[in-house]
Amino acid sequence: MAFTVVPRHGNTLKERMYLPSLIGGLSTTFGTFFKNISDTQAIPTLEYPEIMPTDITSRYRGHHRLTHRDDGSIRCVACFMCATACPAQCIFIEAVERNDGCDEKMPERFDIDLLECVFCGYCVEACPCDAIRMDSNIFSIVAKERRDFVVGKEYLLRVRGGYEPETSQAALGGEHE
Amino acid sequence: MNSWMTVVPILIMVLLSVGIIPLLIWMERRIASMVQNRLGPNRCNIHGFRLGGIVQSIADVIKLLYKEDFYPRHIRNRFLFLIAPVIVFVASFLTFAVIPFADTVTIHGHRYAMQALPTTLGILWFLALTGLGIYGIIIAGWSSHNKFGILGALRASSQLISYEIAMGLSLVSMILTYDTIHLNDMVAYQSQTFFGFLPAWGILIQPLAALIFVITAFAETNRAPFDVAEGESEIVAGYHTEYSAMKFGLFFVGEYLAMTASAALIVTLFLGGYTLPWVSTEMMLSSPDLLIGGLILGQWALFVPLMLWIRKNNLRRGVVCNGRERERHVLLWLFGSILLISTALLGTMLAGVIDPLAITLLSAGVQVGTFILKLFAVIVFFIVVRWTFPRFRYDQIQYLGWYILLPLGLINIFITAFAVIL
Numbered sequence: 288m289a290f291t292v293v294p295r296h297g298n299t300l301k302e303r304m305y306l307p308s309l310i311g312g313l314s315t316t317f318g319t320f321f322k323n324i325s326d327t328q329a330i331p332t333l334e335y336p337e338i339m340p341t342d343i344t345s346r347y348r349g350h351h352r353l354t355h356r357d358d359g360s361i362r363c364v365a366c367f368m369c370a371t372a373c374p375a376q377c378i379f380i381e382a383v384e385r386n387d388g389c390d391e392k393m394p395e396r397f398d399i400d401l402l403e404c405v406f407c408g409y410c411v412e413a414c415p416c417d418a419i420r421m422d423s424n425i426f427s428i429v430a431k432e433r434r435d436f437v438v439g440k441e442y443l444l445r446v447r448g449g450y451e452p453e454t455s456q457a458a459l460g461g462e463h464e
Numbered sequence: 465m466n467s468w469m470t471v472v473p474i475l476i477m478v479l480l481s482v483g484i485i486p487l488l489i490w491m492e493r494r495i496a497s498m499v500q501n502r503l504g505p506n507r508c509n510i511h512g513f514r515l516g517g518i519v520q521s522i523a524d525v526i527k528l529l530y531k532e533d534f535y536p537r538h539i540r541n542r543f544l545f546l547i548a549p550v551i552v553f554v555a556s557f558l559t560f561a562v563i564p565f566a567d568t569v570t571i572h573g574h575r576y577a578m579q580a581l582p583t584t585l586g587i588l589w590f591l592a593l594t595g596l597g598i599y600g601i602i603i604a605g606w607s608s609h610n611k612f613g614i615l616g617a618l619r620a621s622s623q624l625i626s627y628e629i630a631m632g633l634s635l636v637s638m639i640l641t642y643d644t645i646h647l648n649d650m651v652a653y654q655s656q657t658f659f660g661f662l663p664a665w666g667i668l669i670q671p672l673a674a675l676i677f678v679i680t681a682f683a684e685t686n687r688a689p690f691d692v693a694e695g696e697s698e699i700v701a702g703y704h705t706e707y708s709a710m711k712f713g714l715f716f717v718g719e720y721l722a723m724t725a726s727a728a729l730i731v732t733l734f735l736g737g738y739t740l741p742w743v744s745t746e747m748m749l750s751s752p753d754l755l756i757g758g759l760i761l762g763q764w765a766l767f768v769p770l771m772l773w774i775r776k777n778n779l780r781r782g783v784v785c786n787g788r789e790r791e792r793h794v795l796l797w798l799f800g801s802i803l804l805i806s807t808a809l810l811g812t813m814l815a816g817v818i819d820p821l822a823i824t825l826l827s828a829g830v831q832v833g834t835f836i837l838k839l840f841a842v843i844v845f846f847i848v849v850r851w852t853f854p855r856f857r858y859d860q861i862q863y864l865g866w867y868i869l870l871p872l873g874l875i876n877i878f879i880t881a882f883a884v885i886l
Contacts, residue, residue, distance in 0.1 A: 316852040323498040332503040
């Protein structure tokens with residue numbers, strides 16, 4: 288049976304004296320410190336509110352949105368699959384009968400409590416109609432009061448997909464907004 | 465003049481101990497961020513003036529001052545609970561009082577010691593008071609009536625018994641070398657040279673004692689790598705778990721004060737104190753032309769790199785808000801005009817008849833400036849060390865103190881004693 292001898296470190300006199308490695312560590316930190324302080328422009332920190340991140344991929348789960356049919360009406364059929372799948376139980380749907388011939392049911396209310404939401408994306412996975420998506424590219428959700436974080440159907444319908452045409456829903460065979 | 469010359473050292477002491485605390489908090493944060501390749505707090509501003517982020521620590525202090533002074537109900541002994549941070553603060557504050565900022569100034573035949581307490585106790589005062597500071601921590605942990613508090617206090621006391629002896633031994637060897645306990649005489653000794661060219665700084669004469677003292681000074685100030693008395697993942701905040709608002713603020717300030725005091729003592733004992741290398745006080749007093757010329761050169765050497773740095777680094781690419789451009793202009797104008805005005809003043813002094821009183825004060829000022837520069841260098845070292853080394857377990861600290869530092873200190877004393885006798 289083959290085996291390898293793992294070298295043990297820390298037993299030579301140089302290592303047991305500690306000081307050489309302490310000096311090595313200090314030279315690393317001091318080197319980084321002086322390098323950075325002499326040229327702060329080179330520090331890769333993003334100056335966030337002024338400069339927005341540009342590397343958010345299309346898989347990023349941002350603010351939810353509700354998609355439209357070709358005629359511009361709501362795609363959701365109020366099947367409650369998303370609300371059932373939601374682990375945070377933050378989706379509140381009230382269904383109503385739909386009489387315009389497109390379908391049988393549509394939501395009267397479709398509220399998402401964004402403070403409860405954990406942005407897991409299960410609602411998107413659960414939706415049989417591709418009616419809810421999280422590809423809005425909105426990663427910063429701000430409001431002044433708690434109740435403002437509960438967003439309704441009209442607002443969710445207004446949120447647009449946030450990616451380039453080739454990655455957006457149009458390229459995926461969906462509809463234009 | 466009499467009263468002024470006694471007040472000035474006290475003012476310098478207050479400025480260097482309490483006054484630079486916001487600066488130290490700022491340095492801690494920014495140096496930490498620079499070591500870790502990030503920027504640190506740089507947003508807080510007053511009308512666009514960020515001063516590199518110093519405004520942030522002012523805001524923090526104001527926040528601490530205005531927080532509710534909260535007493536947990538389970539505190540039985542409120543007096544001890546209240547007095548503990550005061551002990552920590554006062555002990556570290558008074559430690560600073562014996563540090564000489566400049567050589568004894570002689571004006572009209574009167575001699576004024578440039579230290580806040582004109583005493584010759586020196587190192588003994590330091591040893592007495594730094595040992596006292598730990599009482600504050602122990603009392604705080606005990607009176608908090610909190611498991612984490614008591615654990616933190618116990619760790620602090622276990623740390624105390626591990627480092628104090630080694631620290632004392634290293635100081636004994638320094639006392640043997642300098643043949644005095646008065647810090648000013650120690651600095652005077654260090655302004656000599658040995659081997660003809662090396663300045664007789666303590667760190668060159670006694671490298672082993674310097675090493676031991678620096679290590680124990682880290683332990684004494686409760687700073688990383690010896691910050692076992694607190695630790696978020698282990699014992700929450702340790703001894704100050706139950707403290708909030710300015711009571712916590714006093715602990716915080718006390719910790720930084722202890723760091724400044726230790727740094728000041730390291731400067732005084734091992735780095736030549738207020739003296740410039742190869743330049744003694746008599747040399748400065750006897751050649752005023754050279755002193756003023758050197759001062760002009762020195763301030764250009766300080767200010768020009770600073771202004772170049774501000775010009776290059778006070779802006780970040782792509783950030784055009786908060787009036788940063790204006791701040792940079794104002795700062796450059798400010799520093800430039802200070803530089804030019806002081807150069808002009810010194811130039812007129814150099815051209816005219818030089819008043820001996822002015823020379824005395826100038827040389828004292830140069831020494832204070834040298835001391836402050838060295839102090840900040842040591843503080844930067846303290847801070848970078850905090851962000852370099854991993855923490856010790858408290859049994860490792862005891863092992864280090866008793867098995868390594870104590871024998872080393874004893875050996876060093878023997879060697880020093882032999883050298884002194886021979």
